[in-house]
Amino acid sequence: xxxxxxxxxxxxxxxxxxxxxxxxxxxxxxxxxxxxxxxxxxxxxxxxxxxxxxxxxxxxxxxxxxxxxxxxxxxxxxxxxxxxxxxxxxxxxxxxxxxxxxxxxxxxxxxxxxxxxxxxxxxxxxxxxxxxxxxx
Numbered sequence: 335x336x337x338x339x340x341x342x343x344x345x346x347x348x349x350x351x352x353x354x355x356x357x358x359x360x361x362x363x364x365x366x367x368x369x370x371x372x373x374x375x376x377x378x379x380x381x382x383x384x385x386x387x388x389x390x391x392x393x394x395x396x397x398x399x400x401x402x403x404x405x406x407x408x409x410x411x412x413x414x415x416x417x418x419x420x421x422x423x424x425x426x427x428x429x430x431x432x433x434x435x436x437x438x439x440x441x442x443x444x445x446x447x448x449x450x451x452x453x454x455x456x457x458x459x460x461x462x463x464x465x466x467x468x469x470x
């Protein structure tokens with residue numbers, strides 16, 4: 335059974351700069367995980383990876399974005415969610431809820447502490463997500 339999942343920018347960027355994104359994608363896909371994306375998520379990934387502090391990492395932004403586009407499903411979203419303590423992260427909940435995601439995976443404490451108001455969406459960390467899917 336597929337698990338529609340939103341990965342927060344911090345998870346994706348962390349895997350991009352450490353060169354582990356391919357491993358995350360391969361493992362997730364082999365466990366029937368469907369990556370969801372939206373225009374705001376792609377914009378934030380591009381903005382974050384374009385920051386000066388990431389220049390020291392060997393990340394080809396265009397290549398990373400192309401790879402992410404290839405393995406993810408696009409969801410058009412309408413800004414509706416307003417409950418995240420950091421309003422800049424509301425788009426993640428819009429994507430998860432409007433994309434019928436089962437998981438929203440993040441390392442951000444504010445995101446993790448936010449109730450999505452949905453019994454079907456689990457907001458979780460990457461290690462807990464791997465446990466749910468029994469990925470070791």
